[in-house]
Amino acid sequence: MADDLSRMNEMRGITVTREYGSGGGEIARMVADHLGWKLLDAQIIQLVAQKLDISRAAAQSHDEQVEGFAQRLFEATQYFMPPVALSEVIGPSVNDLAYSHALGQVLRTAVDMGHIVIVGRASQAVLATDRSVLHVCIVAPLPQRIIYVMRREGLDAKAAGERIRLKEHQRQQNIKEQYGRDNNDAHLYDITINTGILDLHAAVELVMLALSKKAQKLMAPADQLGPAWGLKPYPSPHDEIH
Known part of the structure; x- marks a missing residue:
């Protein structure tokens, strides 16, 4: 465990992008607390x-x-x-x-x-090329996000749904207009976690695991990154397996 924490501390930051009502803000806080890092939102x-x-x-x-x-x-x-x-x-x-x-x-x-955990603010786009930063995206099905917002903000279902729609639109426009990126582009993230079934504590565990694994590759040469690294050629042609 000590070795894992030492390795993770070689990383410099985590960005947390979240669908509104997915619990992403809470996950970011929990991760920061667990690591003893600063939270910036x-x-x-x-x-x-x-x-x-x-x-x-x-x-x-x-x-x-x-x-x-x-x-x-x-x-x-x-x-x-x-x-x-x-x-x-x-x-x-x-x-x-x-x-x-x-x-x-x-x-x-x-x-x-x-040692910073950054919530939103297009940080996944601004810091996209920094290998010392882990990029996390938290999502959840809309019905469950509506329930989350209803409970956390004291809204009825209609108001909660409208608030989610407005916040999602604002975030999408922000990153598109200022950085020319799509918030839903999966390539902006190292890991995407769906809290539709997984609870927030399980999500934190996955973030920690991803942080440790990315830290292992922090100093690896570029030619040792990607899905092809360490794989041998197929013994015979495979047209359908990729």
């Missing part, structure tokens, strides 16, 4: 607002919808890029390019500081 909004020198409300309009580590992270970003002055922002409000740039800077700095 709504704090990102305030950090980006500070980088852009705008109000939290203005930054929130570009988002998918502190003290301590968040403040240290904000201070660390000063070494990479000075804040964007309002006079440099095109138009009456912060443009998407400026916001995306500031958000990307905050996310990359968080990973550079290490």
